[in-house]
Amino acid sequence: MSKPAKSHGRKSISASLKPRDLTEENRLARAWTAQVITLFPQAFPGVLGESLTGRALKDGIWQLEAVDLRPFGVGKHHNVDDTPAGGGAGMVLRADVLGNAIEHTRSLSHNPLPLFYLSPRGRRFDQAVARQLAQGPGVTFLCGRFEGVDQRVLDHYQIMELSLGDFVLTGGEIAAQAMLDATVRLLPGVLGNETSLEEESFSNGLLEHPQYTRPAEWKGHTIPDVLLSGNHAEIEKWRRAQAEALTRARRPDLWQARMARKSDMSE
Template sequence: MPDTPSRSHGRKSITASLAPRSLIDGNPRLAGVWRAQVITLLPQAFPGVLGESLTGRALKDGLWQLDAIDLRPFGEGKHRNVDDTPAGGGAGMVLRADVMGRAIDHALKLAPAGAPLIYLSPRGTPFTQAMAQKLADGPGVSLICGRFEGLDQRVIDHYGITEVSLGDFVLTGGEIAAQALLDATIRLRPGILGNEASTEEESFSAGLLEHPQYTRPAEWQGHAIPEVLLSGDHGKIGQWRRAQSEALTRARRPDLWQAHLAAKHGTDE
């Protein structure tokens, strides 16, 4: 039975479907709300940590929404097989193109217009704060969580899927990566953190690592808070924090430091 067209009633939109839908039972789809869709063999893994703290509160309040789309019901045959052996031989199994294609087609019917389709893959473009901000500024995102040896390349080519990597390492599946990507993105949405200024000085927001942070007590185990932070002179505090960010970036991330210098010189010119 194919999905029937959706109907919008104010913020709520209704879509009839036999396929798995909303992550939260009884949670209506809200029109115009930033929405994440995750195609996964482990729908029970969501929302996971995203259901806690500020992101969880925002999810409950309808500031963003999440659908975990179970890949298994789109599988082949009596046992709903989703994978097969690699063409040309080799170890492991590969997610089938026809199975994933059906899941993606279902997801695209429910996705907000303009939401990108991303496959979490170790060979993808490295995920950055800038990418998180771009996703946060959009209508939402649809994510594909790989398993086994990965996804049939024809699916990636056919749908023009963007591959994104969290780093130079390999996980057993894309679920943890998907949650990390969503956490980094959702926290940048308006109203999620409560204090919008809290994202302005953190690591990567200005191309530098964040300066050290301190709080009470003023002295602990013989270590005191730097005096400048207790001076009340916001100009000097800002200068100190900037100098600390630059020193940390230069020492720990020479790649970021070189990019910062290049951008600075480009601006000066």
């Protein structure tokens, strides 16, 4: 009997507390695919079902498969975890349970997608990683809980680890949604104005310049004159200077990396 997965795409993006079986009819063959192995499939699509990512989900630009880990559990109560070998606090997700869930999830795609475990031990997720994922066919995220997962699963499947930042969450679901949001918005056709991708933070190694809109004056604060001048060359020069100043002040690590790249290119 096939274990349940909850699929979201052109058919529907509404969450369901009862995951339904995924069939070929409701899977979009060429859509960018996100698979999430989780104890909380009802958490998806969550905020990903709103705004631009939600519209792209409805339009079939990408699709989401939330695979419920619980049915793969063992025993009467479908246990998915056990005490750590060698003792210690908390519980660890079992290798046999995770292995069966991973094998089932892989069977949902014609070709297995890159598999990542969301963990604070992993490589820091950034815009470069988002671009890399967006250029591929999709991704499979394994959401941990409790004290983590059995290391043998990571070793056997050669699972790469990704971290949202230097902090600990109760599980990987929030991290998965954040990473998917950052990645999906880079897919062709998701953003109405593709040029905005070129100007936003991290696109060129800089933080984004300040933004302004109407009214021209608000509580004594005015829009910089250059932005109202109509001189596009001067506006671009101002924005670049602002972006560089903000990056130097707030993210010296980014600024140093940018300078190092420039130095390498000049040699």
